[in-house]
Amino acid sequence: MNHLSVSNSRPDGWLLVLLISLIAVGLPAKSRAHPMPNSVVLLNVHANRIDAELQIPLVELQSAWGHAVNDSSAGLVARLGPQLRVYLKSHIRPQSPDGRFWSVSVGELTVHESQNPINGVYRELTANVQMIPPVGPSSRGEDVRQFTFYYDAVLHQVMTHKILVSIRQDWERGQLVDAAPLQVGTISLDIVNNRILPLPVNLASGSAWSGFRAMVKLGTQHIAEGTDHLLFLFVLLLPAPLLLAGQRWGRFGGIRYSLKRLLLIVTAFTVGHSVTLLAGALGWIRLPSQPVEMLIAVSILVSALHAIRPIFPGREAWIAAGFGLIHGLAFASTLANLQLDAGPMVLSIAGFNLGIELMQLLLIVLVIPWLMLLSRTTAYPTVRLTGALLAISAALAWIAERVSGQSNQLTRSIEQLVDYAPYGLLGLALLAIYLTWRQKPSKQIPVA
DSSP states (O other): OOOEEOTTOOTTHHHHHHHHHHHHHHSOGGGGOSOOOOEEEEEEEOSSOEEEEEEEEHHHHHHHHOSOOOSOHHHHHHHHHHHHHHHHHHTEEEEOTTSOBOEEEEEEEEEEEEEETTTEEEEEEEEEEEEEOOBOTTSSBOOTTEEEEEEOTTTTTOTTOOEEEEEEEEGGGTBOTTSOOEEEEEEOEETTTTEEOOEEEEOOOOOHHHHHHHHHHHHHHHHHHOHHHHHHHHHHHTTTTEEEETTEEEEEOOHHHHHHHHHHHHHHHHHHHHHHHHHHHTTSOOOOHHHHHHHHHHHHHHHHHHHHSOSSTTOHHHHHHHHHHHHHHHHHHHHHTTOOOHHHHHHHHHHHHHHHHHHHHHHHHHHHHHHHHHTTSTTHHHHHHHHHHHHHHHHHHHHHHHHHTSOOHHHHHHHHHGGGHHHHHHHHHHHHHHHHHHHOOOSOOOOO
16 A cells, blocks of 8 residues: 545546645635635654644534534534544554554544634544554563654545644653644645555654653752742741740851751751652543642741741751742643653653753752841841732732733733743842942851
């Protein structure tokens, strides 16, 4: 087999397609405001299989299949689900280089609807498909990185249709779902020969090291972009250099004291989020995202109140570990969405967690020296209270957003201010240096 024929097409079908194309080129720009909808195939490459997501425009599917598919998602699946799976499976035929075809199974079907001022209502079918290569001589699956992709759903009848094939996830190459899909090629009608040519797929070889590095990078990005995670750690560290004075925060406790408390807090937070990161990524714990995000905002609120006045003095490490469990669940959702196999998942958990720790360490190195300098000055209470009050405002705004499900002006402003964080850090450093120089404390710095 070297091609897919177009069903019910006459020998001069390509002339009709050519004529339509020429007419379309000659039309005014305004009349081409409704582009021809294409199908999309997104491939998730695993060690022994490929999971594909097919995105098919319903108007094109109806023209090719001959069945009315204007139902809602539940109605369409209930009425035509079995027949639709059979139809799709008959038009998906991956083939190994030795000529053997892969096994194909069609899973979940859903319908998505969107609307825009140009195209109006647009509805498409999403189908999850699993493709498994045949077993090789060594009783293991053949290589999934090289095959010929025969796929002509819709295209076998609608000659102007195109199918765009891309790689959405390829862990061994460091390609993850949060990045832009990497286009492999396009399947369309060869007008001259009146046939549908298959798409050769030849993916470059990858390695576990590439996947691990990608997960380390993802972990650093997750923390760098996770304003709420960084803010929680920041406000928890605000009172770390200070001694207790009754029911209030007192003076600077010394370098050793500050570093010891800092180490305890950060280690406890790391242990806490590592436990639930592992459990959540492996599927042992599953919680809806909304309550998890809500509790993260609550953790910021509690830590900010503690920075104003001690509410759990001497137990900061336990609080950090407890709230770390909550933050770890949010981290785990990122890994769970990758749907990796056991081996890559273990490496991904390690790499992702390492990325998180590296970013936390960078925050500590950049912030703590200036907090320790400021805590020796009379201005530190003002700095501490200002930081805590800003954190309380942000926490309340996030709580309101996560309860209502709608963003508010304050949360939008916070996201905009994040871009200026490096300038804020520079300002903190300059303020610490200036106030320390101006005050010129005569007392010896306590070191114990």
